[in-house]
Amino acid sequence: MRFIPVTCGEQDEMLGSVGAPSIDGLYEDIPAGARLTRPLDLPGAMGEIELAAHIEKLAAANEDGSRVVSFLGGGCYDHYVPAIVDSVVSKPAFFTAYTPYQPEVSQGTLQAIYEYQSMICQLTGMEVSNASMYDGATALAEAALMAARVTKRHRVVVSATVHPEWRETLATYVESGTLDIVEVAAKDGVSDGAAIAAALDDATAALLVASPSFYGTLEDLRSLGEAAHEVGALFVVATDPVLLGVLEPPASYGADIVVGEGQSLGNAMSFGGPGLGVFACRKAHIRQMPGRVVGRTTDVDGRTGFVLTFSTREQHIRREKATSNICSNHSLNALAAGVYLAAMGSDGLAGIGRASVAKAHYLEDALVATGRFERVFGAPFAAEFTLRYRDDVAAMQARLHESGYLAGLDLGRFSADDAGLVLFAVTERHTRAVLDRFVEEVSAL
């Protein structure tokens, strides 16, 4: 049969065969309050010229990195995306929703994912990477669940320096009571090592930390990792992969699972999504790893080929035993990350990291020197930093917005304890001239 359109006759035939009296009868398991009971509120049809003008007008209402200077970060960064990324990603062969289950027709896609995985392993120092997940937040939540499977324990300790929205995502995942979450408050913008050590016990499956943290600070990963391993828990580290060109890879601090938001690797900010969940771990735990993984093999003639491997972990094979209900991946975003890394190379990536970090430190000094901002934390930071604004944050941001600046992220939005704190993110795109002009604007407040 053809699927489009469905005639009334075909609809009745289908309803009859499943034994439902009507469409409403078919959906009766869905609570009435959640069902749409009126036609969709859509405007009438438009001609192409009219439609193009309409869409352009809608698009013009948005501000993007090309029209304002953005110091917003908090998980989504304004790094430069080289032209080669879009050029490769938009090739029709890649630009498809087709799932590469059939290796005989998917070698290109499979190899691209394999190369991405290999580069993520090199960056993080881990042995295996999956094909990617939805975003950093889901990767973190999946890491917690995986740690519970590996250790057969049901308690997870998470530092409050992890992004609040990531912690919310984790809470959503365990709403059904699958895991007990213990949050340990931050101390001076970093994890409170003593409180974390006290919170860890032999029922703890994992310790979850982020470095750089939500505040931009760098954590003392070595001692946190040792504390986790002392009680037999896995050490899960969230990181920003673009900075791994200059930061020590999490593996060298004993990380068992490394997660991250991969948007910073060649992906547009795109209103905050879709993101790219980076997920890598030690090979010993690969059978408990969520998501897809591509492997390199040889065919009957000895030729190299790529396949989805360890598929028995996935729900299309065994729903009740699957490691995750995410058995998809953000292939196009992962491809963009792979192209970006390949184009940059290790020296290029280190350059991006060094420039972002150096410029962040330059701006931090300059903002403090204006007298409008003050330092709150003594911990070292990378390309993002937190300062306290001495006056009303909302008024300051509104005023600077008029001058074409998105002046950081108001941390009071996330927690009353952080009222007055502003998080600034700096990338290689911010030239010294731009930074200096911004500081002048701040001085004039």
Place this chain on the structure above:
Amino acid sequence: MYPKELKYDREHEWVRLEGDVATIGISDFAQDQLGEVVYVDLPSVGEAVSTGESFGEVESVKSVSELFSPISGEIVEVNEALEDAPETVNEDCYNAGWMIKVKVEDAAEVEALMDADDYEAYIAEEA
């Protein structure tokens, strides 16, 4: 094909009783059906198993199957060699390919399982 001294259950596990310890593995029929075994997930020593309940899984290039315990008792030993050499299950399922050893709670449970002839007839029926 099916050693006479062993007992068998409907999930294609075999049991070898020596004193009060039963060694458990999967039958030649089961390994053949699975194809090349690539991974065996086994429980830990000290864990209790009970009749008809899953004690682990065996993964092949084709599929994954749960391992069901034919009897109840406490695990006294697991075949750790299978971790690095899961293919032993295909090569020698009745000896080197054993999976767990269990201290038997009730020897009558073992007695009640199928003998080689019954098992062979059961497979013929299944096929």
